[in-house]
Amino acid sequence: xxxxxxxxTLSDDVAKIIRKMILxxxxxxxxxxxxxxxxxxxxxxxGPVREAIKLLQNEGLVKHETNKGTFVTTLSLQDAxxxxxxxxxxxxxxxxxxxxxxxxKDFKRLEELLMELQDSFEKGDLEREAEIDTLFxxxxxxxxxxxxxxxxxxxxxxxxxxxxxxxxxELPQRATKVVENHQLLLNVLKTKDQGEIKQLxxxxxxxxxxELTNFKKERGV
Numbered sequence: 011x012x013x014x015x016x017x018x019t020l021s022d023d024v025a026k027i028i029r030k031m032i033l034x035x036x037x038x039x040x041x042x043x044x045x046x047x048x049x050x051x052x053x054x055x056x057g058p059v060r061e062a063i064k065l066l067q068n069e070g071l072v073k074h075e076t077n078k079g080t081f082v083t084t085l086s087l088q089d090a091x092x093x094x095x096x097x098x099x100x101x102x103x104x105x106x107x108x109x110x111x112x113x114x115k116d117f118k119r120l121e122e123l124l125m126e127l128q129d130s131f132e133k134g135d136l137e138r139e140a141e142i143d144t145l146f147x148x149x150x151x152x153x154x155x156x157x158x159x160x161x162x163x164x165x166x167x168x169x170x171x172x173x174x175x176x177x178x179x180e181l182p183q184r185a186t187k188v189v190e191n192h193q194l195l196l197n198v199l200k201t202k203d204q205g206e207i208k209q210l211x212x213x214x215x216x217x218x219x220x221e222l223t224n225f226k227k228e229r230g231v
Contacts, residue, residue: 020054020058021058022062022065023058024052024054024058024059025061025062025063025066027052028048028062028066029066029069029137032082032175033174034135034136035136037082039082039083040082042081043063043079043080043082063080067080070083070169071083082175083172083175085173085176085222087222087223087227089172090176090223090226091219094173094219094222097163097215098211098212098219099212100151100163101151101163101212101214102211102212103154103159103208104151104154104156104159104160105151105195105199105211106207106211107159108151108152108199109202110202111153111154112153116150116153117199120146120199123145124146126142127143127146127188127189127192131188139174140174143174146195150195177218177222181225184221194210194214195214198211
């Protein structure tokens with residue numbers, strides 16, 4: 011049992027390293043993951059690398075193709091449609107429910123996260139941007155006090171990395187507006203207008219989906 015726990019911890023550490031390589035662009039979208047090479051570079055056996063890749067598959071950052079191998083994820087149109095529409099539905103409802111419960115402390119936290127988002131954007135730290143995005147939306151959703159909705163939303167958090175990765179590489183013009191778009195969400199929350207809140211939080215995802223769909227169709231992807 012002790013050996014199992016140690017191996018599991020090592021796999022988590024390896025997953026963190028590979029995740030960082032994916033999000034900072036060292037490993038490119040569509041690139042094949044060479045398990046033997048990764049094991050050599052990290053000076054470990056292939057076992058923890060295999061387990062780490064399974065974890066990253068669950069997060070949507072890598073995909074396994076039978077008889078071909080494992081590759082860094084590029085979201086298909088169907089992937090994008092399912093992730094963005096579901097997140098739009100869940101989060102627009104959660105933000106509306108959260109509106110009456112958001113405190114001054116919550117708003118201060120959201121403003122601090124926006125500053126951190128600006129800093130990570132300026133540094134080109136995509137991994138940190140993805141982390142802050144998750145924290146920003148989590149702060150809002152958890153204020154809804156709707157436990158089942160919160161749980162369902164958290165399950166989609168594992169797709170944030172793939173979403174950020176796809177937007178950064180395929181819609182760089184939208185990626186440059188990441189801080190501006192989140193500032194709009196914060197501003198509408200301060201109005202307490204639940205109708206406007208629901209609409210803007212939905213559009214935060216549906217507009218991104220629309221732009222991504224057009225991009226892929228123009229290129230025949």
